[in-house]
Every structure is written in C-alpha cells, then in structure tokens.
Amino acid sequence: MVAAHPTARKLNGSAKSRQSSANKPGRAFGVHGSLRPGEHVQIDSTVIDVPSRLLDGRLNRAELTVIHDVSCRSILAGVVRAVATNSADLAGVLARALTPYELRPPGAREQRERVAATWTGRFMIDQERLDHHRLAQPYIFPETITTDNGKIYRSEAFRRGCERAGISLIHAAHETGTDKPHVESGFDAIKDGFVQYLEGFTGGSVERRGRGEPTDRALALNQLQELLEDWIAIEWQNRPHAGLSDSMLPGRALTPNEMFRAYRRIAPELHIPFGLDEFIGFLPAKTCTLQDYGINHARRVYRSNRLTELRAAGAGGEGATRLCVIRFDPHNPLFVWVEHGEEFVPFRCVGDLLDEPMGGEIWQAAHAVDTATDTATREEAAYLADRMKRAQWVRPGKERNRAVRTAEVDRDPMHMTGVSKTIARETPTTEPDGDEVIWERGGGFSLLTDDDGVWERLT
Numbered sequence: 001m002v003a004a005h006p007t008a009r010k011l012n013g014s015a016k017s018r019q020s021s022a023n024k025p026g027r028a029f030g031v032h033g034s035l036r037p038g039e040h041v042q043i044d045s046t047v048i049d050v051p052s053r054l055l056d057g058r059l060n061r062a063e064l065t066v067i068h069d070v071s072c073r074s075i076l077a078g079v080v081r082a083v084a085t086n087s088a089d090l091a092g093v094l095a096r097a098l099t100p101y102e103l104r105p106p107g108a109r110e111q112r113e114r115v116a117a118t119w120t121g122r123f124m125i126d127q128e129r130l131d132h133h134r135l136a137q138p139y140i141f142p143e144t145i146t147t148d149n150g151k152i153y154r155s156e157a158f159r160r161g162c163e164r165a166g167i168s169l170i171h172a173a174h175e176t177g178t179d180k181p182h183v184e185s186g187f188d189a190i191k192d193g194f195v196q197y198l199e200g201f202t203g204g205s206v207e208r209r210g211r212g213e214p215t216d217r218a219l220a221l222n223q224l225q226e227l228l229e230d231w232i233a234i235e236w237q238n239r240p241h242a243g244l245s246d247s248m249l250p251g252r253a254l255t256p257n258e259m260f261r262a263y264r265r266i267a268p269e270l271h272i273p274f275g276l277d278e279f280i281g282f283l284p285a286k287t288c289t290l291q292d293y294g295i296n297h298a299r300r301v302y303r304s305n306r307l308t309e310l311r312a313a314g315a316g317g318e319g320a321t322r323l324c325v326i327r328f329d330p331h332n333p334l335f336v337w338v339e340h341g342e343e344f345v346p347f348r349c350v351g352d353l354l355d356e357p358m359g360g361e362i363w364q365a366a367h368a369v370d371t372a373t374d375t376a377t378r379e380e381a382a383y384l385a386d387r388m389k390r391a392q393w394v395r396p397g398k399e400r401n402r403a404v405r406t407a408e409v410d411r412d413p414m415h416m417t418g419v420s421k422t423i424a425r426e427t428p429t430t431e432p433d434g435d436e437v438i439w440e441r442g443g444g445f446s447l448l449t450d451d452d453g454v455w456e457r458l459t
Contacts, residue, residue, distance in 0.1 A: 041142035088284035095282035107334035141271035302347035
C-alpha cells in the first residue's frame with residue numbers, strides 16, 4: 001500500500017536516493033540552452049569518494065569544485081581540497097578559470113614535473129605532450145554563473161570576486177539540483193571516468209565498495225590536483241559528449257574542444273584573459289612575518305633576493321616582527337607572493353629532496369616500504385621512549401624533578417597510590433600478616449613490596 005502511493009519513490013533504495021528523488025519537481029523538465037560559450041556557466045562542489053594525504057600525512061576525503069560551461073560542456077576549472085572548500089578557495093577556482101594555462105604564475109609547470117618525478121606508477125605523460133593538450137583547452141569567460149544556496153556561494157568574498165570580474169550570479173532554488181543539472185551529471189561522469197580508478201577509492205556506499213582490502217596508499221593533495229588537470233585536458237575535453245550530438249546524425253557526438261571551435265567560427269568573441277597580477281590578486285591572502293631567513297608558510301620556508309629590502313621597508317625599527325601579506329596558491333607550493341605597494345614580490349620555496357639528483361627515485365623508494373612493518377617499528381620505538389622517560393623520573397635525581405613527578409602522579413584520579421589518596425584512606429584496624437597482600441599500600445599489585453625499594457621511590 002505504501003509503495004502504491006503516488007509520492008513513494010525508490011523505497012527499497014538508499015536514503016540518499018530517496019532524498020534526491022523527493023527533491024525532483026512534479027513536472028516535466030525544461031531545457032535551458034546557451035547560445036554562446038560563457039553565457040550559462042554552472043559551479044558546484046561535492047565530496048568525492050577518495051581520501052587524500054594532508055601535509056602531516058593524515059587522510060581526509062577530498063572535495064571537488066568544478067566550473068562547467070553549458071554550451072560546449074567544457075570544464076573551465078577543477079580544484080580539489082582536502083578540507084571543506086571556503087570562499088577564498090572559490091576565488092582561486094575562479095582565477096584558474098579566467099587565466100589560461102600559459103599565463104599562470106611561475107612554478108605551475110615546475111610543480112607538475114616534480115609531481116611526475118614522485119609518481120610511483122610512472123604512467124604520467126611527459127610535460128611536452130601535456131602542454132600541447134593543456135594549451136588546446138578553450139578559454140571561456142563566464143558571463144553568468146549558476147550556484148546553489150551553499151554558504152560559500154553566498155559569501156561576500158565570492159560575490160565581490162564575481163563583481164570584480166563582471167560576472168552575474170544566479171542562485172538555484174533550495175535543494176533543487178535540477179536547476180544546475182549539467183554540473184551535477186558532470187560529477188557522475190568524473191566519478192565513473194576518473195575517481196573510481198584512484199588509490200583508496202571507497203565507493204559511494206558500502207555495497208559499491210568492492211571486496212578488496214582498503215589501501216592507505218592514497219595520493220597527496222598536489223598529486224590528486226595535477227592528475228585531475230591532466231585528466232580534464234586529455235580525457236574530458238577530447239571525449240565525445242552525449243549532450244553534443246549531431247542533430248542530423250544523432251549517433252555522432254562532438255567533443256567539448258570541437259564544439260568550442262565550431263562556436264568560435266560562427267560567433268567569435270574577444271575577452272581579455274587575466275594576467276599574472278590579476279591571477280595573484282584572486283588568490284587567498286594570509287598575514288605572515290618576515291624573518292631573517294625568509295617566510296614560514298604551510299611548513300615550508302620561502303626566500304627572495306629582496307628579503308632585506310622588504311624587511312627594511314616600513315619596518316619602523318621592529319626588525320624580525322615585520323609583518324606582511326602574502327598571496328598563495330594551495331596547488332603551487334613553490335611560490336608565494338608578498339604584497340609590496342602595487343606589486344607582488346615572488347618568494348621561492350627553499351630547495352628540498354626533489355631538487356637534488358635522483359630525488360624522485362629516493363622519494364619513491366622511501367614510500368615503497370612495507371607500511372605495516374614501518375608502523376610497528378614506530379610504535380615500538382615510541383613505547384621504548386616512553387618507558388625511558390618514566391624510568392628517568394623514578395631514578396634518584398634532583399629534588400625538584402622528584403617533586404614535580406610526585407605532584408603530577410598525585411593529580412591522576414586513577415592513581416590510587418598518590419600521596420593525598422594514601423592519607424585520605426582509612427588506616428586498617430589490624431596489622432596484616434606477613435604473607436597477606438598489602439592492598440592499601442600496594443595499590444592492588446602484590447609485586448610492589450619494600451624488598452626492592454620500588455614503593456619508597458614511588459612515594
């Protein structure tokens with residue numbers, strides 16, 4: 001009877017499927033066409049079913065943000081973040097969409113080469129062939145962007161960024177994915193063609209996870225980002241899209257790049273892309289301190305030949321407390337840019353292992369060890385180090401150390417042999433025999449006797 005009800009949909013499916021089905025409007029879907037590239041662009045974010053490595057090595061599920069053009073089905077920009085995407089990240093995504101690959105700041109190609117050197121699979125294509133495909137990606141200036149009602153898309157930072165670029169915002173209806181169906185279906189295509197082949201793929205649900213053992217060989221965030229951009233430039237932009245089928249020959253479909261070239265022949269447009277300064281101006285900002293050795297940011301040190309000049313300019317004699325505002329690209333860790341007047345001064349990351357000969361091979365060998373054995377060794381070393389610290393405290397030493405140790409032990413509510421607990425405990429009415437376990441004095445452990453002096457050292 002419940003299944004026969006007209007509003008009952010997919011009762012035997014998952015809760016997410018029922019929720020999506022319930023959000024569909026009770027009418028026939030309409031068609032929102034686009035007469036030229038950039039007239040109708042959609043943006044959205046979603047958590048993908050694959051974890052990524054943070055800077056400290058911890059695992060966290062990545063979040064993907066995509067800007068999708070409706071007319072030629074091109075992906076203008078795609079960015080992954082290992083934490084929740086914020087409004088500053090959206091400004092960076094917009095900067096990538098408005099700046100062609102060849103006009104991006106220095107370090108983009110070098111960072112991609114570093115990632116390729118550390119890739120253990122050795123199947124990434126060479127830089128020359130990749131540049132050919134990335135340079136062939138169309139530059140499309142978005143006139144209007146359709147978003148959902150997420151907090152980050154209604155933020156002041158994202159709205160001001162769009163106003164600065166002359167882009168109009170359209171917010172979809174509440175919990176109505178059909179208002180931006182192209183980017184939603186694009187997420188499904190990315191999952192089927194890209195995400196499911198990554199290390200650590202978990203599937204959308206338990207029944208889709210597979211029978212294989214989970215692996216912890218997840219990609220670092222920079223690796224995931226570079227691989228995503230490779231896949232978009234090579235696979236997505238050059239694969240026939242079902243939404244670009246020929247009206248006379250429905251069985252023939254065009255690729256996003258082919259459709260874009262056809263639009264440009266008939267309706268050419270002139271949009272001046274962003275340059276270096278405009279790109280940097282859209283990046284997230286952070287206040288840092290100019291030290292004698294450079295700038296500390298994201299566990300890296302950055303230096304420049306103009307460090308002394310910047311520390312002296314406007315420092316007011318404060319020396320090492322000279323503050324500055326830097327711009328940084330989360331996916332280009334080789335450079336940060338310091339705001340100095342009307343210019344951005346680049347600071348380059350200090351060289352590391354990947355800058356040395358055979359650095360990539362050393363990195364691969366370091367990560368090819370047995371993870372289980374390595375983890376067990378670390379745990380054993382931590383256990384021994386902990387026992388050594390405890391042994392230092394109970395050895396005869398300075399009175400101050402013994403007093404500190406006694407006070408710390410006494411604060412532990414589970415340590416029944418503490419000084420305050422011993423005094424507060426009632427004195428036994430009868431003296432126990434020699435063979436009887438002294439529970440009050442030993443804390444429940446019969447091995448703590450006065451013969452070896454342990455009780456005397458602990459109290």
